[in-house]
Amino acid sequence: MLTKCTTGISLLSSIGLLTLVWGMLGQLIGLVEMFDQVEQIGDLSTGIFAGGLKVSALPPIFGFFVFIISRAAIIVFTWIGKEADQK
Secondary structure, eight states: OHHHHHHHHHHHHHHHHHHHHHHHHHHHHHHHHHHHHHHHHOSOOHHHHHHHHHHHHHHHHHHHHHHHHHHHHHHHHHHHHHHHHHO
């Protein structure tokens, strides 16, 4: 029982970390694309620039959200596992 629980917790931890890193990668790719567009357009309003920054911030936000949920689940599953071991 303990090895299945440990394997599941390890998998959940890896998935949470992967989503966080994937979100940061998505932001970097979005920023590079945004700066390419700014370079092509030349003169750009701050509203359009701020909109691009906002869109590039979405992947890390979702990545952090999934990461926090996975960490909370790991805490709960670890607690449940310790309770089951004590019985």
